[in-house]
Amino acid sequence: MEITTTELRRCDVVIVKGRIDAGTVKEFSQALNAITGAGRYQIVVDLKDVTYISSAGLSELIDTQKKCKQLKRGELVLAEISDRVEEVFDLAGLTPLFKVFANQTEAVGNF
Numbered sequence: 001m002e003i004t005t006t007e008l009r010r011c012d013v014v015i016v017k018g019r020i021d022a023g024t025v026k027e028f029s030q031a032l033n034a035i036t037g038a039g040r041y042q043i044v045v046d047l048k049d050v051t052y053i054s055s056a057g058l059s060e061l062i063d064t065q066k067k068c069k070q071l072k073r074g075e076l077v078l079a080e081i082s083d084r085v086e087e088v089f090d091l092a093g094l095t096p097l098f099k100v101f102a103n104q105t106e107a108v109g110n111f
Contacts, residue, residue, distance in 0.1 A: 003031045010111040011042035011074075013104065017049035020057030028057060032064045041067070041074025044107040048080035053088055065097060075099070079107035 001018035012035045020028050035043055043064065047053070061076065068074040077099040081089070089095045101107035 001027060003027060005031055005035065007040070008108060011044055011108055012040050013044045013046060013108065015046040015049075015104075019052040020050060020060075021052060021054040022056050025054070025056040025060055029060050032060065036064065036067050042111045043068060043074070043076045044079050044101075044104060044110075045076060046079045046104050046107075047085050048082060050082055050085050053085050055092075058088070058092060058094060062094070062097065074111075077101060077107050077110055079104045 001016065001020060001024040003017075004015040006013045006015075014031055014035070016028065018024070032043070045061065061078075065076045068076045079101045080103055081100055086095075086100075089098075099107075099110065101110065
């Protein structure tokens, strides 16, 4: 898995490539925690190049979303979800928990 984070004026963008599973979720968690730990709670996670996401990865997204929304500080939104990952969100019933945007530009523009 490869993670790239970019700090923009209004939000942080996290681009993930590869698989988010039990072996890589710790690295994913550290990237998200580094952002929230710095007091930044407006996050775009780009999942365009994610081929698989496990329940551990879904759990990390939910936990980070809770942190961001706590005290109405911000929000975690998703951009460019691959069809395979979108299917996992639908099966798990998690789609209503996140705003999903067709591309990264729209997601950043949300903030």
